Amino acid sequence: MSTIQILFFFLxxxxxxxxxxxLVSKNPVHSVLWLIVVFFAIxxxxxxxxxxxxxxxxxxxxxxxxxxxxxxxxxxxxxxxEAEPRKHIWMKMAGVIxxxxxxxxxxxxxxxxxxxxxxxxxxxxxxxxxxxxLGKALFSDYVVPxxxxxxxxxxxxxxxxxxxxx
Amino acid sequence: MTLLAIDWGLLIEKLVLIAVVVFGSLGxxxxxxxxxxKVAAVLQDRPxxxxxxxxxxxxxxxxxxxxxxxxxxxxxxxxxxxxxLGPGLAMTAALMTCAVIPWSSHVEMFGRKIELQIADINIxxxxxxxxxxxxxxxxxxxxxxxxxxxxxxxxxxxxxxxxSYELAMGLSLIAVLMLSGSLSLKTIVEEQMAQGGLWxxxxxxxxxxxxxxxxxxxxxxxxxxxxxAENELNFGYHQEYSSMKLGFYLFAEYVNMxxxxxxxxxxxxxxxxxPFLDESTLAPNIAAIIGVAALLTKIVIFIxxxxxxxxxxxRFRYDQLMNLGWKTMIPLALVNMLITGAAILWKAGV
Amino acid sequence: xxxxxxxxxxxxxxxxxxxxxxxxxxxKYIAAIALVVLIxxxxxxxxxxxxxxxxxxxxxxxxxxxxxxxTLAFTATLIYVLLSGxxxxxxxxxxxxxxxxxxxxxxxxxxxxxxxxxxxxxxxIEILTIPLYILTASDKRNLRSNEASLKYFLMGSxxxxxxxxxxxxxxGATGSFALHTNAPVALSATGGIKASFxxxxxxxxxxxxxxxxxxxxxxxxxxxxxxxGAPGVFTxxxxxxxxxxxxxxxxxxFEGHTAILGxxxxxxxxxxxxxxxxxxxxxxVFQQSVKRMLSYSSIAQAGFMLFxxxxxxxxxxxxxxxxxxxxxxxTIGIFAxxxxxxxxxxxxxxxxxxxxxxxxxxxxVCLLSLAGIPLTGGFFAKYYMLASMVxxxxxxxxxxxxxxxxxxxxxxxxxxxxxxxFKEGTPSVQTExxxxxxxxxxxxxxxxxLLGIAPxxxxxxxxx
Numbered sequence: 001m002s003t004i005q006i007l008f009f010f011l012x013x014x015x016x017x018x019x020x021x022x023l024v025s026k027n028p029v030h031s032v033l034w035l036i037v038v039f040f041a042i043x044x045x046x047x048x049x050x051x052x053x054x055x056x057x058x059x060x061x062x063x064x065x066x067x068x069x070x071x072x073x074x075x076x077x078x079x080x081x082e083a084e085p086r087k088h089i090w091m092k093m094a095g096v097i098x099x100x101x102x103x104x105x106x107x108x109x110x111x112x113x114x115x116x117x118x119x120x121x122x123x124x125x126x127x128x129x130x131x132x133x134l135g136k137a138l139f140s141d142y143v144v145p146x147x148x149x150x151x152x153x154x155x156x157x158x159x160x161x162x163x164x165x166x
Numbered sequence: 167m168t169l170l171a172i173d174w175g176l177l178i179e180k181l182v183l184i185a186v187v188v189f190g191s192l193g194x195x196x197x198x199x200x201x202x203x204k205v206a207a208v209l210q211d212r213p214x215x216x217x218x219x220x221x222x223x224x225x226x227x228x229x230x231x232x233x234x235x236x237x238x239x240x241x242x243x244x245x246x247x248x249x250x251l252g253p254g255l256a257m258t259a260a261l262m263t264c265a266v267i268p269w270s271s272h273v274e275m276f277g278r279k280i281e282l283q284i285a286d287i288n289i290x291x292x293x294x295x296x297x298x299x300x301x302x303x304x305x306x307x308x309x310x311x312x313x314x315x316x317x318x319x320x321x322x323x324x325x326x327x328x329x330s331y332e333l334a335m336g337l338s339l340i341a342v343l344m345l346s347g348s349l350s351l352k353t354i355v356e357e358q359m360a361q362g363g364l365w366x367x368x369x370x371x372x373x374x375x376x377x378x379x380x381x382x383x384x385x386x387x388x389x390x391x392x393x394x395a396e397n398e399l400n401f402g403y404h405q406e407y408s409s410m411k412l413g414f415y416l417f418a419e420y421v422n423m424x425x426x427x428x429x430x431x432x433x434x435x436x437x438x439x440x441p442f443l444d445e446s447t448l449a450p451n452i453a454a455i456i457g458v459a460a461l462l463t464k465i466v467i468f469i470x471x472x473x474x475x476x477x478x479x480x481r482f483r484y485d486q487l488m489n490l491g492w493k494t495m496i497p498l499a500l501v502n503m504l505i506t507g508a509a510i511l512w513k514a515g516v
Numbered sequence: 517x518x519x520x521x522x523x524x525x526x527x528x529x530x531x532x533x534x535x536x537x538x539x540x541x542x543x544k545y546i547a548a549i550a551l552v553v554l555i556x557x558x559x560x561x562x563x564x565x566x567x568x569x570x571x572x573x574x575x576x577x578x579x580x581x582x583x584x585x586x587t588l589a590f591t592a593t594l595i596y597v598l599l600s601g602x603x604x605x606x607x608x609x610x611x612x613x614x615x616x617x618x619x620x621x622x623x624x625x626x627x628x629x630x631x632x633x634x635x636x637x638x639x640x641i642e643i644l645t646i647p648l649y650i651l652t653a654s655d656k657r658n659l660r661s662n663e664a665s666l667k668y669f670l671m672g673s674x675x676x677x678x679x680x681x682x683x684x685x686x687x688g689a690t691g692s693f694a695l696h697t698n699a700p701v702a703l704s705a706t707g708g709i710k711a712s713f714x715x716x717x718x719x720x721x722x723x724x725x726x727x728x729x730x731x732x733x734x735x736x737x738x739x740x741x742x743x744x745g746a747p748g749v750f751t752x753x754x755x756x757x758x759x760x761x762x763x764x765x766x767x768x769x770f771e772g773h774t775a776i777l778g779x780x781x782x783x784x785x786x787x788x789x790x791x792x793x794x795x796x797x798x799x800x801v802f803q804q805s806v807k808r809m810l811s812y813s814s815i816a817q818a819g820f821m822l823f824x825x826x827x828x829x830x831x832x833x834x835x836x837x838x839x840x841x842x843x844x845x846x847t848i849g850i851f852a853x854x855x856x857x858x859x860x861x862x863x864x865x866x867x868x869x870x871x872x873x874x875x876x877x878x879x880x881v882c883l884l885s886l887a888g889i890p891l892t893g894g895f896f897a898k899y900y901m902l903a904s905m906v907x908x909x910x911x912x913x914x915x916x917x918x919x920x921x922x923x924x925x926x927x928x929x930x931x932x933x934x935x936x937x938f939k940e941g942t943p944s945v946q947t948e949x950x951x952x953x954x955x956x957x958x959x960x961x962x963x964x965x966l967l968g969i970a971p972x973x974x975x976x977x978x979x980x
Contacts, residue, residue, distance in 0.1 A: 029248075029310060036303070056292040064299025064332075068306065068325055075310050076316060101964065109713045117651045131289065131349060134805045145635050151524045155620040158531065159650035162613045 008048060015041035028074045032067055039063040051129025179280055182296050185265050187284060195420040196226045196455070198469055202420075232415040241406050243314065253407065253414035256304025259419040262297045266290040267428045268352045270438045270457030276457075281353055282454060290351040294429055298384055302328045304418065305393065309403035316472035320403040323484065324393035327383055330491040334379035337363065337499035338373045341506040342433055345369055345414040349427075355437030357443065366435040371448060372502045374434045377497055381426040385419060388476040392484055427468035435464050476489070517568050518557040518576065519626035521584045526550040527619035530807060534612025540605040544597065546614040551594040554622070555847045558586045558614055560616060573651035575633045576746050581833055582629035584977045585764050588837060589757050592844040593618065599956050600714075602947065603749040608654045614750075615730050617647035621758060628765040633693040641679070644761060645672055648754055652746040654782045666747025671738045672889065675728035676844060677794055682721030695772060719773055723784075730762040732822060735792040740799075743811030748860070751807065754849030755814045760840035770839065771828055785826050786914055793921040794817035794897040800928045807860035809928055810850065813886065816923050820918065824902040827908035834975050835900030841974050842885055842893030849882035849960045852953075858944035865932055866941030873947060876936045878957035885964045887929040888922050893967030896961065898922060 018037040025031045039062045046055035127133055138146050200215070215222035223242070240249055268283040287293060302325045309321020331360025345366065346354045358365050383390040394402035403413040422487050431437055439445075440459030445453040484488070528546075533546045561567040577814045597604070597618075605611055624644030631637045647852025649672065653665030687693060689712035724735065731739040743751045774781050803809035821843075824836040853875055857864040867874040884896035902915055967973060 011890060029245075033248075033307070043759055052289045053292070056296045060292065060299055063279040064302070065329060068299075068302050068329060070305075071306055071310075072322060072325060073321065075306070095300060105717065106331050108580045109717050111651055111762050112713050137359060141573055142635075144570060144575055145639055148520070148636070148639050148643075151527070151620060152646065154524075154527070155617060155643060155650075158613050158620075159646065162610045162617075162650055163656070165610065 001079060004048060009050070009053070011044040015045075029071065032070050032074060035068050035070075036063045037069070040125040046129065048127060055132055062071055067105045173279060178414065179278065179314050180284060183280075183284055184281070187269065188261055191261065191264055191315060191421055191424055192417075194424055194465075195417055196230065199229065199416075201225045201469065202473050202476075205435070206477050209224035209474070209477045213509070215474040225398035232335045233410050236409040238409040238411070241407075244311045244406065245311040245313065249308050249406075250312055252304055252308025252410070253303075253404075253411045253418070255307060256301065256418040257414045257421070259301040259304055260299055260418040260425065261374055262300075263294055263422075263425040263429070266293050266351055266435060267425070268355055269437070270454045270460060271445065272450060273454045277333060281459070286350055286352045286513055289349050291433075294351075295336060295339075299332060301384075301418075303420065304415075305403050308415065312403075312406035314406050315401050316399045316401070317405045320393040320405075323399075324386060324403060326387075327390060327392060327487060327491070330488060331380040331495065333453075334376055334488070334495035334499045335384065335398075335493060337496060337503060338376035338380070341370055341373045341499075341503045344506050344510060346362045348395050351437070355432050355439065358436040359439040361444070365434065365439070365441075369500070370414050370434065370506070372498065373506075374430070376502065377433070379490075379495065381430060382472070382475065383487075385422045385472075387419075387423065387472055389397050389479045390487060391481060392487060394399075402444065423469055423472055424465060427465040427472070430468060431461055437461060447507065517570050517572075518561040518566075518578070519554065519583070519590075520576075520623055520630075521568055522554045522557045523619050523623040523626055526554055526569060527616045527623065530612055530616035530619055532612075533615075538547065543612050543615060544601040544605060546602070548594065548597055550619065551590060551597060552620075555587060555590045557593065558583065558590060562587060563641070572632075574629070574638045576630050578630050580978065581837075582626075582768075584763065584935070585629045585760075585837060585840065588841050588974070589629075589761060589844075590622065592757050592841070592848065593614070593622060593753075595845065595956075595960065596756070596848045598854075599750060599848060599953065599960070600749045600855065602953075603708070603747075603855045607747045607749055608656065610654075612874040613831065614651065614926065617651055618753065621753075621823060623970055624759065625761040627822060628761050628768075631765070631768065632695055634695070635693040635801070637769060638679065639694075642676065644758060645676075645729070648700075648750075648758065651750040651753070651897065654750065654754060655747045658745075658747075660722060660745040661747060664742045668738055668742040671728070675725045677733070678721050678727035678728075680750075682718040682725065684724075685714045685718030685721065685946070687718075689718065693918045694952075695769070695907060711781060715776060719770075719777055726971055727765045727788060728817050730759060730766060730821070731797040731815050732788050732818050734788075734814065736792065736818075739815055740808055740811045741930060743818060744805070744808045747835055748807065748855035751811070752848055753885065755811065755851075756844035756847045759814065760821075760836075760844055761823065763836060763840070763958075765816075767828060767833070769826055770901050774828065782826065784909070785822065789819050789822045789826065789914070790917055791919065791941045792816070795926075797895075797921045797924045799926065803928070804862065805860045806854055806862055806865070806932060810847070810854075813925065814847070816921065817886070819921070820898055820901050823918070824903045826910060827904040829904055829908055831900060831904035834978055835897065835904050837891070837978060838900055838971055838974050839897035842897040842964065845960060845964055845967075846882040846892075846894060848883040849957060849964075850879060852957065853879050856947050858946045862935050863932055863939075863941065864944050865935040865940040866943060867936070870946070871938040871943055872954075874954045875949065878961040879936065880933050880963035881964050883929040883932055885968070887926045889926075889967045891965060891968045891973070895968055896971040957978040 015038055018034045018041065021034040022031045023036065025034060039058060043058045043063075044056040046052070046058060168492075203225070204214045204222075215225040216226040220227045220388060266287060268286070270282040271514040272279050272281045274280070305328075306321045307439075307458075309317040309324070326348040342354070343349060346357050348354060348357075354366075357363055385391055393399070399405075404412055407415060438461040440456055440460045443456075445457070448456070529550060530543070530547060533543050537543065559579065562580070567578075604614055609612060621644055624640050624647075627636060627640030627942065628644060631640055641690075649665055651667045652668050653661055655661035670797060683693075728735040728738075777784075793816060796812050796814075800809050800812035800816060803812060817839075821836065821839055824832040824839070826832075854860060865879075868879070881892060885892035888894040888898040894934055902918055906915060
C-alpha cells in the first residue's frame, strides 16, 4: 500500500465513523462537532485528489462559517438530549426500512457498475482542482452559470433582510 | 536518504523546522506576556514586574509555574470532554498558522537546501484563513462546556465577532491577491523583495488598515475584547477555567497576536525583506539570518502596536462593534477591491 | 436570454423602487410596467426579432416551447399582480422586496424553461425556490406563516440535497452536465438496457426531488401546510406559476432520458400519478377550509399534469402549456376572491351570489375550469393530457382512474359554488371590492371560457 492509499483508507474510515456519530450522538452539540470532523475528512480527500482550493474552501465555508452558525443556534436554544421529541417506534421502523432499501440499491449499484471499475480517481496528480485552472474554467466555460448564480445570492440577501428587518 | 519511498532527510528537516518554529513561537509568546505587563507599566508610569530575575526577566517563568502548580478544577456540571477540548483547540488553531509563514529564504546546510518555511502550499493565505476560522471553536466549545451563562454569552459574542470580521478581512485580502496573482505567501514576499518592487503597503494602505483592524478583532484584543468584558461578563468565556487550561486560553491569544503580526508583515511589509538591501548579493546563510531578524523585528513592532492600542483605547460597545464590522469595514473593503481592480485594469491599458 | 436578463434586472429595479417612493400603489404599478416590458422582451425573442445573444456554451437552449411558456407564465403573473396587487401591498412592510422576489422567481422560471444542462437546472430551481421560502415567511407576526416557511425550507433543502446527489451520480457516470449528449442507449443481449447504473440511480434521485418540488405524492406532505400557512397572495403565486414551471423543468429533464430508465419507468410514474390523484382528491373532500382544499386540489391537479411526463410527446407538451394556463388562471382567480374574505372557510362564501353576483360568477367559472367541465379551459387541458397518454399507448385502467378522480374533484369544487348560491348568509368580505377588481375578474372568466371554446389560442402560440 502506498502512502496515498493508507491515507485514503484512514480518511474514509474517519469520515464514515464521524458521520455515524453525527447520527448517533444524543447531544446536538456533539453532532455538530462530529460533523465538523466529517468535513475535515472530506477535505482530506480533496487534498488527495490535488484539489487544494476545494479542500480549504470546504473548511472555511462549511466548518468555519456554517457550522459556527449551527452551533450558535443550538447553543442559544439550549437544545439537549431531553429536548429531542420522542419518535414513535413505527416511524423509526419506517425510517430504517426505507433507508435500508436505499442502501441496498446503492450497494448493488456499486457492485454492478462494471463500466466504472476501469476508471480510477486521479490521486495526488492532475491539476484541475488548483485555483488557477478553477478560475479559468469559472470565467470561461462556466461564466453564464457563474453570473446567474449572482441572482440566486441577491435573492437570498434580499430575503435575509426582509426576514431580519423589524 | 530515501527508504520506503519516503525522503527521510526531508522529513527530519521538516520535523526540526516544526519544532523550532512551534517552540520559538511559544517562547516569543512567553515573553510577550512579560512585554505586555512592561508596556502597560510604562504607559501607566509605574515600574511593572521587576522582582523575578534582573529587570523581572524571569517573570514569565514564574507565571507559567504558578499556572501549572495551581489546582485544576473541572466544574461538576460541565461537559468534561469538551471542557478539556476547548483550550486544546484554541491553542492548536493558533499554532497551526505558522505552517505557511515564510520565516526567511533558504539556508544551505549539510549539502541540502533547506527552505525556512514549513510548507509552501499554493493556497497559503486561504490556509491561514481556514485555520483562523477554526479558532472560533476553541472559544465556543470552551464557553458552552463550562455550563455557565456568562461563559456562553461571551463565547457567542466572540464567535459572532470573529465571523463578522473574517468577512472584511477576506475582502481586504482579495485586493492584495489581485496585485500579487498568487496565494502563496512565499511568492507574495518574493514579489515585494524583487528589485524595484515596493512593499504592498505602498499599494494597499487602506487594505492594510482594514486587515489590521480585523486582526485586532480576530485576536480579541482591545478595543475588540468584548468576549472578556469583565464589567459585563465577569471574566468572559474562560470564567470556569483554572490552572494550565486557563493558561492555554491566555497563551493562545498571544500566539494569535504573533501569527497575525507575521502574516501582516508578510502580506504588506515585505516579510523577511530588509529595505534598501539587495539580499541576492549576500551568502544565502547570512541572508537567511538577516531575513529572520528582519521578520522578527517587524513582528515585535506590530506586537508593540497591539499593546499600545490596548492600553490607550477603550473598549467598544457591542452594537458599535457590529456596526463597525458590517457597515464600515465591509463596504470599505469592497471599495478598496474595486479601486484596486480599476487601477490594475487601467495600468494594463485596456 | 431576454427573459432571464430582463427579469433579473426588473428584480433589481424593484429593489430600488422601494427607495424612490414609499407609496405602495406606485410600486405595484412599477411592477406591472416591468412585467409588460418583460413580456415584450420575451415576445421579441419568440418571434426572432431581437435578442441579447450570449454564448452559453450549450448550457441554455432557447426553444419555442420554453419561450412560449415564459410568455404564458409572465402573462399569468401580470394578471395575478393586477388582481391581487392590493393584497401584496398589505402582506407586509417590504412591498418593494416582495415584488423583487417575485421577479427573481420569474428569472428562475425562465431558466427552468430553457436549461440544457443539470447545472443550469439546479441554479434555476434554487433561484425559483429560495425567494419562495421568504415569501412564505413574509407574514412575520403570524406563527403559522413562520412554521410554514421553516417547514418548506427544511424539506426543500433536503430535497435539493437529494437532487444534488442525483446530479453528482449522473455526472460521475457521464462526465458531463449536459442533458442530451449521452451516447445512444444500447440494448444489451438480454434486452435490458445497458446504461450506467450510476446514471439510473442519479435519475431516480432527481425524480424524487423533482416530484417533491411539484408536490406529487408520496412527496407531497409539505404542500398543504405550506400553502395553508403562507399568506394567501403568495400561495396563489406558488400554486400556479411556480408549480407549472416545476413541471416544465420536470419534462425537460426527463424527455430524453426515459429510455435509460427502461420500462420500469412507466410503472413508477403510473404509481406516482395514481397516488397523487388519490391523495389529492380524496383528502380535498374532507377539508373545512377552502384554502386547504385548494392546496390539496393543487396536488390533485399535479397528478393530471404528470400525464404530460408519462407520454412526453408533442401533444403532451401542448397539453402542458394549455394546462398551465388554464390551471394558473383559474387558481389565481379563486385566490383573488378568497383573500378578500376574512377566513378561508367554506361558510365565508355563503351568499356571495346575492351580494356580489359578478364575483360569484367569475369564481364559478374558475371552479368549473379546475373541475374540468366542458366549455372552460380546464376541460381541454385535461382532455389533452389524457389523449396524449392514450396516443402513447398508455393503459386503459389509468385513463379510467383519472376520469374517476376528476369526477371526485367535482364534488369539492361544487361545495364552494353551492355555498355561494344556495346558502343564506352574508359573505365576510374584508376589503372593499372595487369595480376595477370586478371587471378584472369577469375578464378573467371570459378568458377562461374563451380557452374552453378555442384552445388553439394558446396552442397556436406554439407553432406561429
